[in-house]
Amino acid sequence: KALKKSIKNLDSYTHVRGESLYVDDVNIRQGTFHAVVFDAPKAHGKIKSIDYSKAEALEGVERIFTYKDIPGKNEIGGIIADEPLFAENEVHFWGMPIALIVAETEFIARKARGLIHIEIEDLPVITTAKEAKAKGSFINAPRSFSLGDTEKAFADCHYVFEGETFSNGQEHLYIEAQGAYAEPMENGNIKITSSTQGPTAVQKTVAQVLGVAMHKIEVDVTRLGGGFGGKEDQATPWAVMAALATYHLNQSVKLILNRHDDLRMTGKRHPYESTYKIGLSKDLKILAYQTEFLQNSGAAADLSPAIAERTLFHATNSYYVPNVTTKVLSCKTNLPPNTAFRGFGGPQGMFVIESAIAKAAHEIGVPAREIQEANLLDENDTFSYGQIAKKVEAKNTWNSAKKTYNIEALEQEVADFNKNNSAFKKGLSFMPITFGISFTNTPMNHARALVHIYLDGSVGISTAAVEMGQGVNTKMMQIAADVFSIPIEKIKIETTNTTRVANTSPSAASSTADLNGKATLMACNALVERLKKVASEELNVSENNITLKEEAVFVDGKKSNVTWTSLISSAMLKRVALTENAHYATPEIHFDKTKEKGHPFAYHVYGTAITTVTVDCTRGTYVFDSVKIVHDYGKSMSEGIDLGQVEGALIQGIGWMTLEEIAYNEKGRLLSNALSTYKVPDIFSVPKSVEVIPVETEGNDMAILKSKAVGEPPLMYGIGAYFALQNAIKAFNPNYDLQFHAPMTPEKVLTGLYQK
Ligand code: GUN
Ligand code: MOS
Structure with a gap:
């Protein structure tokens, strides 16, 4: 049979015509109310008083709901029950929901929000993971993976380097903001249309908060205008709030966050502060690697423990390291609970080992690619979590990238350019990826x-x-x-x-x-x-x-x-x-958290990206000339769709690594709270050329029709952009001391160019 692989996305027709339905497009019933969330105007404090009287008196306001109106449990935490739907006596992050204002129109509800008066007594605010660690503020117990004998191996290393890295958060910026529409059916049943990646999570949490059986709650999803992980867990509260209002009013309620509310109230990719120690032999074999990852989890667990775990799973990226000790601490801070974001902690882990390799290469005086190449994963190598690598394509994608894209010529081109130009410099990097496919929590598969x-x-x-x-x-x-x-x-x-x-x-x-x-x-x-x-x-x-x-x-x-x-x-x-x-x-997979060993992934996805960038050394601005990728699709079942995933993920990764700068002030207020202060990739920041070639492989039977999972892995090609920039700066400024502090914005590039 001939599977039609060159198929178009079936939604393309309605998308292009503007006819695709999202939550905000649902035909609403007569009498539907509209809701707006009243949220904490401080990151940490005791609620002394709240005066809703003026808001309630506003014409068109139907009712304001708080934790006191919850018939079931005021609890929406998934992995750990540590997150109330509405704040009770304390607030834990700026943007934490306190109440839901329900009115005849959204405009009235918003106006009413401005009439609420709240008094909060300040408590100390923690915004960084390091501060949280110093104060012993954690979400749960630390996790640690280990293989071999790291301590002993360091003693045998010819080279040992240590350092610190930081990778910032990332805003999901799904085009469709969070939202839900709840409708009363008969006998107290409620139907919810939700923009969620997890309809069952919405159903379960609504039932829990309302104190009703799950069968009374129906959740329906047509499609989302993007999720990127931001709607895996955090689509839930809005659906629960709308359902709570519907429960009490027996009327339909629509709650759609506007962009500002969404940016302020929702969590993002986790910022990580990490330290590493890497040890190499004289012939550049990584013999020992040790890290401590500090995850800035925010004010509640959300998915942080699972994300922390995936950081450990991907801490050695595409390399075989015989002696590894990795540790992750989920640090509780006063930021909105950070959450799933494409890659789910994997990118954060991979950034650290790539930084360690870049540092080692810089100190030893060899190109990073020599270290990368000397350590690529091979068939039957063991991951730190005990899984034996099978059908490995790490070397295959690397070597075919080198060959297909004629790396000698490319490196020569960059060297020649740098010799002949002083105002502009080029940098080149290699970025191999290895990403495990399956929910790391086996029962979810x-x-x-x-x-x-x-x-x-x-x-x-x-x-x-x-x-x-x-x-x-x-x-x-x-x-x-x-x-x-x-x-x-x-x-x-x-x-x-x-x-x-x-x-x-x-x-x-x-x-x-x-x-x-x-x-x-x-x-x-x-x-x-x-x-x-x-x-x-x-x-x-x-x-x-x-x-x-x-x-x-x-x-x-x-x-x-x-x-x-x-x-x-x-x-x-x-x-x-x-x-x-x-x-x-999924057959075969298992993982024992008491031993931190097992076989958690059905298979891995591999690939290699080669990135070149040109830096304007007067301004610090830069343009990515090209990203050349050899990607392991297995046997792609939908070539256009999969290519779209690779391209989109790459650009999103480049955005995370180079442009997107989440900023909170020391009081925990989000400063990058609009698209004027938060820069995402646009047509000018995408690479001038992106080439993606499938690696020749037999595919994997655990993948659907041998067509491997493609959503997250290619995001990590974007990490290559960071290191291409480092190399360009080095070409201009021999004194430059490599920085591992992402994103590498033009400001940071400029500082690096002129660092003494
Ligand atoms: N998103 C990416 N990886 C994972 C995972 O392992 N678990 C969950 N829940 N979400 C993910
Ligand atoms: Mo998860 S980041 O929603 O795949």
Whole structure:
């Protein structure tokens, strides 16, 4: 069968026409109320008094809800129960929700918010992970992975270097802000339309806060205007608030954050302050590596413990290091709880080892790429967490990048340019990536698909997959079209709904297409087996001789007169079930947190990026000339969609590493609170050329149709941008002492160029 790999994203038609539906586009019922969140105007303090009287008196204000109105538990924490929906007596971050104002219009609710008077007695504010560590303020116990004997290995090293790194947070900036719409159904049931990556998390948390059974809550998602991890956990509070108001008012309530509220109230990628120690042999083998990662977790756990864990999983990136000790501390601060963001702690871990390698290369006086190359992961190497590396493509992608892109010529070009130019300098870097695929929390790796064939032969598919622009619905459709051998027009991907597919994991961890795709594949295959039986009876031939092709039944490769549609009619007449529900759970994976050893990942994704940049040495500004990538797609099932994921992730990674600068003041107030003060990549900051070539590989059976997960891994190619910049600065200023403090903004580049 020929899977159609050059398929367009099925949403492209409605996207381009502006017809795609988001939460804010849902037709609202007559009488719907609109809500605005009243949040803490201080990062840490005791609430002395709140006067809602003027706000409540405003014409059009229906009611203001606080923690006192919660019938169930004032608790929305996922991994750890440490996060109230609404502050009670204390506030823990600037932007922490205190109340929900419900009014006839959003405008009135917003106006009412300005009339609330609150008095807060200041408590000490912690904004950095280091301060939190010094004060012993943590989310949970530290975690540590180790392999070999690191202490002993350092003693045998020819070179040992130590240093510190910082990587800043990152705003998700999904184009669709957080939001939800809650509607009362009969008997106290509530339906919620939510912009969430995790419909089950919303359902469960609403039920918990309202003190009702989960079956009373239905959550429906058509698609998101971007998630990037920001809606894995943090889509929940807004849905819960809307549902709480609906519960009390028996009326529909819409709550959509505006951009400013969203920026202020939601968490971001975790900033990390880290220290490393790296030891190498004379021939540049990394013999020992040790790190301490300080994760700035914010004021509540959210997903921080899981993110911290993934930092440890990726601390050695694409390298084999025989002696490793890594440790991570989730530090509790007075920032909004930081949360999942594409890569989920992996990028933060990988930035540190790349910094350590750059530092070692600088001190020894060799190009970083020699150290990188000397230590690339090989078949059967052991990761610090005990998994044995299999079907490794680290060297394959590296070597094919070198060859395909003619690295000698490229390096010569950069050297020549730097020799002949004094006002502009070029820098080049290599960035290999290795990213583990599966939720690191093994029990989350499962999914279900519910497939209906309707009596006219059209098909409807429901899964837990949430479409957020990544094209997962298109992939689900391809799978069904391939198995049934019918055109994609006959297939509809339904909304993601908790009543059709229940108890689901969020769409996250790059695993959505794998998990839901495998379930879809199983369900479709089961239906095909059933249909073959019907056809075999009808045509009086053995099932083994039957195949489905081109909307028809083929017998021994020849087209019969039984079509897809007539076959479905026959199945109906024979009372054969045309619905199938399949459950998939990733085999083989396991992890023992007491030993910090196991086999947590179904497989790894590999790749190598070569980045070149030109720095304007008068201004400190820069342009990325090119990023040349050899990427391990396995066998890509949707080439355009996967390429789009690589390109988008790369640019997002470059943004994190070079432009995007989250700033809080010492009082914990977000300074980068608008798009005028928070710079994201635009058309001028994307590389002038991006090339992506698939590495030749056999693919992996644990990936859907051998097409590997593609959502997160390529973000880490962006780390190469940081080191290309370091090299350009070095070419201009021989005194430059490498800095590992991301993002590398033009200001920092300029300072580096003229550092004495
Ligand atoms: N996003 C990326 N990786 C992960 C993971 O391992 N777990 C969860 N919950 N989300 C992720
Ligand atoms: Mo997770 S960063 O939502 O894949």
